[in-house]
Amino acid sequence: MVALLIDTDPALAHEHALSASRRAGRIPVTRETLAITAYRNGDFGLALRELRTYRRLTGSDAHLALMIDCERGLGRPQKALETGLEAKDAxxxxEQRVHVAIAMSGARLDLGQTQQALFELEIPELDPKRAYSWSPDLFGAYATVLEDLGREAEAAKWWAxxxxxxxxxxxHFGARDELEVFEVFEHDYVESDDADSTDEATSDEATSDAEASEEDAPELAEAEAAPAADADADRIADADSPADAPEAEDEVPAAEEAADAAAEQPEAEPKQ
Structure with missing residues (x-):
């Protein structure tokens, strides 16, 4: 969050750095980040304290130039020079040597030591034939001191x-500073013409199915009626079949036996 906000909202970036330091105060990068945000917000006392803590935790003088500037911001240019002299160039x-030289030159200017300020900048890296990331700052600082010394022509040369x-x-590096992002949104959709064609095709299929159903209706009715007719025919055939014949044959002998029995009985004598 600090990296995202440091250029647009340094105050909010500083709040995030404070939050990180409260949670992980023994991690060097949190103290380093807090120092940088404090410096950007003009809190030089806090920045200097955090930079010293960072140096104690890591043993690194990577932010020595920033420490010199913090001393200057606190109105202590002499202390700034003493801080710079503590560093070992080896x-x-x-890059660190260049920034220390610029900070030391500024401290000399604060003390009114203009010529010494120029000497602080006359280092091997002051080479107009080579350009590094720190070269514009170094050349500009040198031009500023030349202007203070009244050497306008030389100052103009170094500004150029x-x-x-x-x-x-x-x-060389400008194209790498900008990241161009293209967002491509993909949607599943059907063109209007295709949609109409699809609707028409669906309608035609529905119409064809309806017509086919009407044409097949008589055949379907006949097919459904055929089983019913067959069932009726089977019932009629069962009624006319000889399965009932034995019952009829049984009735005929019974009648004959009854007639024979009646014939064998003696005739009743007339009553006197």
């Missing part, structure tokens, strides 16, 4: 060197 890389170095860096 332990600093090229600073602008040329900045332009070369922009040409």
């Amino acid at each position: 332990e600093l890389d090229m 060197n600073a602008e040329r170095a900045a332009g070369a860096l922009d040409d």
Whole structure:
């Protein structure tokens, strides 16, 4: 969050840094981040304290130039010079040495030591034929001190060197500073013409099915009627079948037996 907000809202970035330091105060990067946000918000006392803590935790003088500037911001240019003199050049890389030289030159200017301020900047890295990320700042600081010394022509030359170095860096690294993002949104949709064609095709299929149903209706009715007719025919055939014949044959002998029995009985004598 600090990285996202430091350029647009330094105060809110500082609040995030404070929150991180309360939760992880023994982690060097949290103290380093808090120092940077405090410096950006002009709280030089807090920034200096956090930078010293960071140096104690890591043993690194990477932010020595920032410490010198914090002393200057607190109105202590002499202390700033003493802080810069504590550094060992062998332990600093090229960029760190350049920023320390610029900060020391500023402290000399605060003390009114203009010529010494110029000497602080006359280091091997002050080379107009080479351009590094720190070159525009170094050339500009040198031009500023030359103006204070009244050497306007030389100052103009070094301002031109600073602008040329900045332009070369922009040409080389400018494209890398901008990230162009393209957002592509994909949607599942059917074109209007296709939708109409689909609707028409569906309607035609429905119509064809309806017509086919009407044409097949008589055949379906006959097919449904056929089983019913067959069932009726079977019932009629069962009624006419010889299955009932034995019952009829049984009735005939019974009648004959009854007639024979009546014939064998003696005739009743007339009553006297």
